[in-house]
Amino acid sequence: MAGRDLDSPPIPARLGCGPKPAPDRMSVAPCWGQRFFEMISTAIRSRPNRWGCEVADSGDQPPADDGTEPDPRFTFANERTFLAWSRTALALVVAGLGVVQLLPPFPGVPWGRHVLGVPLIVFGAVVAVSAYREWTRSQWAMRHGQPLPRSIMPTIMTVIIAAMALVSAVVVLASALR
Amino acid sequence: MTATPGPPGQPDPGQPDRGLARERTSLAWTRTAISFAAVGGVVLKREVIPGLILLAVVPAIWLLGRVAHTGPEKLKLVTATIVAVALVALGVVFIHR
Numbered sequence: 001m002a003g004r005d006l007d008s009p010p011i012p013a014r015l016g017c018g019p020k021p022a023p024d025r026m027s028v029a030p031c032w033g034q035r036f037f038e039m040i041s042t043a044i045r046s047r048p049n050r051w052g053c054e055v056a057d058s059g060d061q062p063p064a065d066d067g068t069e070p071d072p073r074f075t076f077a078n079e080r081t082f083l084a085w086s087r088t089a090l091a092l093v094v095a096g097l098g099v100v101q102l103l104p105p106f107p108g109v110p111w112g113r114h115v116l117g118v119p120l121i122v123f124g125a126v127v128a129v130s131a132y133r134e135w136t137r138s139q140w141a142m143r144h145g146q147p148l149p150r151s152i153m154p155t156i157m158t159v160i161i162a163a164m165a166l167v168s169a170v171v172v173l174a175s176a177l178r
Numbered sequence: 179m180t181a182t183p184g185p186p187g188q189p190d191p192g193q194p195d196r197g198l199a200r201e202r203t204s205l206a207w208t209r210t211a212i213s214f215a216a217v218g219g220v221v222l223k224r225e226v227i228p229g230l231i232l233l234a235v236v237p238a239i240w241l242l243g244r245v246a247h248t249g250p251e252k253l254k255l256v257t258a259t260i261v262a263v264a265l266v267a268l269g270v271v272f273i274h275r
Contacts, residue, residue: 076199079253083206086256090213093264094220100271101224114271121267128260135253 067143078138085131085153089124092160096120108178112171116164123160130156207243210256211236217263224274228266235259 069075100117130153137149215236222229239259242252 073197073199076203080203080206082253083203083210083256086260087210087213089260090210090217090263093260093267094217097217097220097267097270101220101274117271118268121264121271124267125261125264128257128264132253132257136250139250 067140067145070142074142075139078135078142081138082131082135085134086128088157089128089131092120092124092127096122096124106171106175109171109175112175115171116168119167120164123164127153127156127160204243208240211240211243214239214259214263217267221266221270225266225270228270232263232266 096117096119098117099120100113103113106112134151134153140146141148215233218229218232218236220229221232239256242255245252
């Protein structure tokens, strides 16, 4: 797998669907966070699905076609990438909010701030959903020993930034000409 | 380079973590929680109730980063929260025109 340090000894998987840790290691497991997450994840799992059937709680057992647990370093790296894109999404939302709420109005273009701010907020939500989709695809590829799929996130960000730069230029020009 | 599996931020007495993957992931969760706090602060300037709700989400996000399970559920929660934040922001934008 690309990026794997072949000199490293194999690391026993212990995250998520991997084998459970030895009882002595359970003593260092987090209490607050773990309990909070188990409560939420149990609620999600026990919710009836769209066909009205109760979803079985599989506990720590992976589905039969869920592949094998990858090196935890890659799982962590995938998670960090997701978090980085999530922060980018939040930054887009804050930028949109800031444009609408903090910028002075463009002279002669009363709709200018909304034209700039609202798409930024919407794109923030799009980036967040795309980041989750990207994490899912990468995780699936790692679990099945497949090459990592090409990420669509840079393309999305490029389109967003280029589009916003174009719209900003139009708004500023329209404001200057009036 | 070796790294150990385990929950972010939790010590693992069994193996050294030379790659510090767990610590880096824990820090990434902390940064994400701080980002949520920043958004909450911005919203709080205009809308008190949504801002306070967003600030209340911050410890929940931080706690999510402390759990051992790296599954889709907790990342789904983060995604859903960001989408909710975007909806709140849109509401704030259109209320204060």
